Amino acid sequence: MNDLAIETHALHKHYGDIRAVDGLDMHVPRGAVYGFLGRNGAGKTTTIRLLAGLAHASGGEMRVLGLDPRVDSIAILERTGLVIEKMLLPSMTGNDLVRFNRGFFPRWSDALARKYAEVFELDMTRKFKKLSTGNRTKLCLLLALAQGAELLVLDEPTAGMDPVVTDQLLRVMVEDFANEGRTLVLSSHHLSEVERIAEWVGIIDQGKLLLEARLDDMRTNFRRVRVVGEALALAEWPDIVSANTGEGTTEYVVRANADAFAAHLGSQGTTVLDVTPLNLSEIFLEVVGKGKTNVPVEVLA
Amino acid sequence: MIIRVQPGLGVPIYLQIESQVKHAIAAGALKLDNALPSVRKLAAELRVNPNTVARAYQNLERDGILRTVPGGGCYVSSQSPGLLKSEKLRRLRPIAMQLAVEAKQLRLARAELLQLLENSYDDLGEAQ
16 A cells, blocks of 8 residues: 555646646655645645546646546545535535535544534534634534545635634644544645644645655754855855845855855855744745745755 | 643754753653653644654653653653763753853853853752
């Protein structure tokens, strides 16, 4: 059995001239919590739709739970919980939707449905169209969670949720997914949430994966090095991701070997002010921020 | 013992957990044979990935600070980690260097820095 829950190779999806997914190589290990990050329009939702077999790829290879979505979409959906569009049958209540969904999924659990209704403080007798945005999201989550899926894909799960429910949801993700060896793919703009629970991170931009690594490896290797004056041009050291000069100092971001870099600068007579770590949000901005070159960044393991 | 993590710090969360456990032991808040929460429980409380907690516990166990009883939890096994002195010094050297650099930049006298360090050491009391 493959140890990857999701694997894509050179995946493409074109809509006319628009390359929504443009040669995507993605690897989600089984049992991992994977943060799938990107700006709006970067290709996250299109990728998820391709993986679920809800859209047809223009080219490339993919495997979800060892199956090809182009052939085995139904088998994949039986084992995968999906929260993408957050649109359900509008005139059905939560309880109606539970009854409706139960029949489709062999591993459906009513006990889980009740548990999450309580956790999310959901009124299950209310019609879907009468729910607030946050509560619609919660109901979609409840249905995906009660399905007993071994792979759960959540697109912006905490959008529109208040901090108390967000916190509850994080706890659910840790207890019921990370602790159970099930795979969770999570796209979110709330990077501090991702930073808590994700073990792996993939950053997508313009349909390509620019960075895919263990979060701990990213935090261990990425460093900001501040020096007096201007020292090195970008091309003179392989690990430099960016350099910004201003007010008599230059800030380098390196993707690895910060100590060697600082030592090298020191040996050239440059004063190194400090070497500091970057958090996920800072790394994200380095990779896909404005004016960045869209070059894939490799992270040392 | 209450552990708090700050995900946005840039410091790996497993290191944050490790250093807080070490601190609690050094300060006497955790004593020999005290139990720590299980990996699953601590992960759920902190809303962090269980593998992160497991990694912190493994490192602490490797250093002889914790001991895990299979199926029976995790306990403080030693209050002074049984490391070689050279290894202890190797680990502290970067921190000492950072302290020295900061002190120099702030133009703090050598004796004042040493005094500060002595005070901090004494504040932890007799727990060593």
